[in-house]
Amino acid sequence: MTEATTARRSVRRAATLASAAVLSLVAPVAAHAATAAPPSAVPQAAEPLPYDTAALEAAMAGAVAEEHVAVVGDVRGERGRWSGADGVRDLASGEPALARDRFRSASTTKMLTAVLALKAQEQGLWRLDTTVDDVAPGLLGTHGDTTVRELLSHTAGLPEYLPPLLVTEAGQDTSTERFLEILGQPREPQQLIDYGAGAPWTPRGEFVYSNTGFVVVGELLQRLTGQRLADLLERWVLVPAGMWRTSLPDGPELPADALTEYATVAGERVDLSAFDPTLFGAAGGLLTTTEDLNRFQRALGAGTLLGAGSVRMMQEPVATEPQEYGLGSYRLPDPCEPGAYLHGHDGASYGTWTVSYASADGRRSVTLAVTGRDLDTATPDLSAFNALIGEALLQTCGDDVTAPAARSGAPVAPVHDLVDGAPLPPRR
Incomplete structure (x- = not known):
C-alpha cells in the first residue's frame, strides 16, 4: 500500500x-x-465489495483440470476472507478436498525458520553474523566461517544436498520403487548437511538456492537453545500466531484431514504417503493449512512474531536474481499498490505445490496449494495454477484495481522455481 x-x-x-x-x-x-x-x-463506512466467488471457484476447477488432484486456498483482503477447495483429498476414497485440509507445504517452512533465527537474535542468543563454528565447530568442515545471514539468504555457496543424495543412494537402480524407498527413509540433519557440504561449493556471495543452508540453521538453533526445532517452532511461532493445525512432524504419518500427496513418475501417478518429511526438515518439512499460513503472514506483518526492524531485515532483498530474496522470504510487485511489494515464499514437496504471499502489513494474503506434481517434466505447465494465484491476489485489492484490465496481462505472481524437490536421477 x-x-x-x-x-x-x-x-x-x-x-x-x-x-x-x-x-x-x-x-x-x-x-x-x-x-x-x-x-x-453521520459518516457511513463503505461496504467492501464481495469476493467474486464464481471466478475463484472456476480458477480452482481449472487448477484441478490441469492434472492436479486437489486444490485448497485461503484469501484475505479488504473484502474480508474467502476459502475454498476443489478435487479430492484421496484418489482411493474419492473424499472431496476441504478448505481446511492439511498438506505438506515444503519451502514455505523457510519463512518460519528465518523467524526463529531472527527471534534468537532479538533475544541476544546470537547475531546474524554468528558463524557456524561459533555454535557447532566442525559442522561444515573447513567452511565454518559461514554466517547465519549467508545461510538464510542462500549466499553462502553451500551446495544443495538433494541431487547428490538421490544419485548416490539410487546408484544403478533408477526404478520408481527405489525412488520411493529413498523418500521414505528417516533422516538426521547431519546426514543431509554432509551430502550438501561434500559437493563442490559455489562462489561465496552469489545467490544459489540451497535447502542445505536452512537445514544447517535448524541444527544450529537446536544446539544454541538445547530444544528440539519442533518445540522451538511451537513456542516462538505457532502458538503466538494461532497456527493450531501446523506442525513439523518427524515421520510420514498424516492425519485423517490431510491431502494425500501424488506425483507423476515415469508416466504413472504414484502415492507418496510414505514420504518422510525429515528429508526436508528445517528447509521444508512443515505440515500446515492455508488458513494457518495466512495467520502466520498476518502475525508477521502485525509485529506479533518479530519487531519491525527484524521484519524489515527479513524482507529486504539480499539478492536480486532470480528473485529479490531476503532472509527466508522473497518479494514481488504488489498488483494492488503500485510501488509496493508482496512478501512470502513458495515451495514444492515431491507431491504438492504451495504459494503464500502477503502485503507488508499482513492484512492482505493469499495461500494456495495443489497436490499432484509432475516429476517427469522439468518445467511443467502450471498456467492454470498461476491464473488462480493471480485471480486470488487481484481480489484482495478491494475496489483499488480495475479487475478486467488487470487480468488482461501476464500472470500476477507465477510459481517460481524455488522448490524443494530436486530433479530425479536419469531414468533408463
Whole structure:
C-alpha cells in the first residue's frame, strides 16, 4: 500500500472514529436540541465489495483440470476472507478436498525458520553474523566461517544436498520403487548437511538456492537453545500466531484431514504417503493449512512474531536474481499498490505445490496449494495454477484495481522455481 493511499485511508478512518466519539458524547444533549444533526450527517463506512466467488471457484476447477488432484486456498483482503477447495483429498476414497485440509507445504517452512533465527537474535542468543563454528565447530568442515545471514539468504555457496543424495543412494537402480524407498527413509540433519557440504561449493556471495543452508540453521538453533526445532517452532511461532493445525512432524504419518500427496513418475501417478518429511526438515518439512499460513503472514506483518526492524531485515532483498530474496522470504510487485511489494515464499514437496504471499502489513494474503506434481517434466505447465494465484491476489485489492484490465496481462505472481524437490536421477 502506498503512503498516499495509507494516509487517505487513515484520515477517513480517523474522521469516522472522531465523528462517532463526538456523537456519543453529545447525544443526550442533542436529543433536546432543536439543531440536532440529521442521520444523514453521520459518516457511513463503505461496504467492501464481495469476493467474486464464481471466478475463484472456476480458477480452482481449472487448477484441478490441469492434472492436479486437489486444490485448497485461503484469501484475505479488504473484502474480508474467502476459502475454498476443489478435487479430492484421496484418489482411493474419492473424499472431496476441504478448505481446511492439511498438506505438506515444503519451502514455505523457510519463512518460519528465518523467524526463529531472527527471534534468537532479538533475544541476544546470537547475531546474524554468528558463524557456524561459533555454535557447532566442525559442522561444515573447513567452511565454518559461514554466517547465519549467508545461510538464510542462500549466499553462502553451500551446495544443495538433494541431487547428490538421490544419485548416490539410487546408484544403478533408477526404478520408481527405489525412488520411493529413498523418500521414505528417516533422516538426521547431519546426514543431509554432509551430502550438501561434500559437493563442490559455489562462489561465496552469489545467490544459489540451497535447502542445505536452512537445514544447517535448524541444527544450529537446536544446539544454541538445547530444544528440539519442533518445540522451538511451537513456542516462538505457532502458538503466538494461532497456527493450531501446523506442525513439523518427524515421520510420514498424516492425519485423517490431510491431502494425500501424488506425483507423476515415469508416466504413472504414484502415492507418496510414505514420504518422510525429515528429508526436508528445517528447509521444508512443515505440515500446515492455508488458513494457518495466512495467520502466520498476518502475525508477521502485525509485529506479533518479530519487531519491525527484524521484519524489515527479513524482507529486504539480499539478492536480486532470480528473485529479490531476503532472509527466508522473497518479494514481488504488489498488483494492488503500485510501488509496493508482496512478501512470502513458495515451495514444492515431491507431491504438492504451495504459494503464500502477503502485503507488508499482513492484512492482505493469499495461500494456495495443489497436490499432484509432475516429476517427469522439468518445467511443467502450471498456467492454470498461476491464473488462480493471480485471480486470488487481484481480489484482495478491494475496489483499488480495475479487475478486467488487470487480468488482461501476464500472470500476477507465477510459481517460481524455488522448490524443494530436486530433479530425479536419469531414468533408463
